[in-house]
Amino acid sequence: QAGLTQPPSVSMGLGQTATLTCTGNSNNVGNQGAAWLQQHQGHPPKFLSSRNNKRPSGISERLSASRSGITASLTITGLQPEDEADYYCSAWDPSLNIWVFGGGTKLTVL
């Protein structure tokens, strides 16, 4: 059950823009899109964006999600210290009816 591919780490400066990527295949990300989660150390994952790239209420407008083909992206503008966290993408694979995850990207705000 192969997972999604995310870069292990991304580092950007305070106030800058970070773009995190997530690559799957035509069955999962390419077909269903990807959801995004944020996890601060010692806390459970927090749902940031749905598979159709919509933010739930309460999630900062500085975050936006998109998809192009089999690659999903999460863009965070105006980076703040509280954005430093692990970010996971996830996708539904309807050919297998299973949920697949990326390995996570550790975002460091310099």
Add this chain to the structure above:
Amino acid sequence: EVQLVESGGGLVQPGGSLRLSCVGSGFIFSGYWMNWVRQAPGKGLEWVANIKQDGSEKHYVDSVKGRFTISRDNARNSMYLQMNSLRAEDTALYYCAFSTTTAGCWGQGTLVTVSS
């Protein structure tokens, strides 16, 4: 408020069993595929199992097939994970979650520790 609350975790010896529970509120529980996802200490998220809205379809990650059983009781807005023949590598925080095209929700997790 949409909420998921897990319980049932604890310390168990290798070869032992545990039953995890997840209770949902604030949404129509019977309308969603539900999932168990785990996170070993210092590791990423790993999908474990899921169950269709009416319980008629279930899927498992290869490493737990034959040992774990997922079930649900829509009348109680609850989902369960019966874990047998537990191994040290099953040690993790276990989360209950759902994800649809337009929404998602995660619980706070329940810790399972398999150790002698």
